[in-house]
Amino acid sequence: MKFPRVFKFRNVEVITLHELGVVIEIVKKVESIAKQNRLTKIDTLVLQIGELSSMIPRYVKACYPAAVDGTLLEETKLKIEILPGNAMCKNCNKAFNIIENKSICPNCKSEGWTLLSGKEFMIKEIIAC
Numbered sequence: 001m002k003f004p005r006v007f008k009f010r011n012v013e014v015i016t017l018h019e020l021g022v023v024i025e026i027v028k029k030v031e032s033i034a035k036q037n038r039l040t041k042i043d044t045l046v047l048q049i050g051e052l053s054s055m056i057p058r059y060v061k062a063c064y065p066a067a068v069d070g071t072l073l074e075e076t077k078l079k080i081e082i083l084p085g086n087a088m089c090k091n092c093n094k095a096f097n098i099i100e101n102k103s104i105c106p107n108c109k110s111e112g113w114t115l116l117s118g119k120e121f122m123i124k125e126i127i128a129c
């Protein structure tokens with residue numbers, strides 16, 4: 001029983017490090033935007049994360065306090081908006097959610113589609129005090 005526990009712990013740590021690196025980059029970008037606009041305090045940072053993105057919202061939230069520590073964003077609240085993984089069917093032109101429909105068009109059962117949204121990871125809004 002000892003081995004799986006260690007394995008699980010290491011796995012979680014690797015995923016969190018991936019998120020932490022990306023969140024640190026975002027914090028740097030927000031700090032430079034704030035400096036350009038002479039903002040001294042930011043109330044809320046709003047991020048958009050697609051359902052199909054490699055970024056996992058709960059890990060982003062978990063590593064956020066470490067990423068903002070000692071920065072201009074130390075007191076800034078984090079808000080995450082999830083964007084749906086939507087696709088357009090190439091056969092019947094209907095838009096549908098890929099995850100809910102397991103990548104198959106619910107209208108005509110076609111597996112040919114074009115991705116509309118869901119891979120995003122971006123800054124949506126910086127709300128100043």
Ligand SMILES: [Zn+2]
Nearest residue numbers: 089092105108
């Ligand atoms: Zn279809």
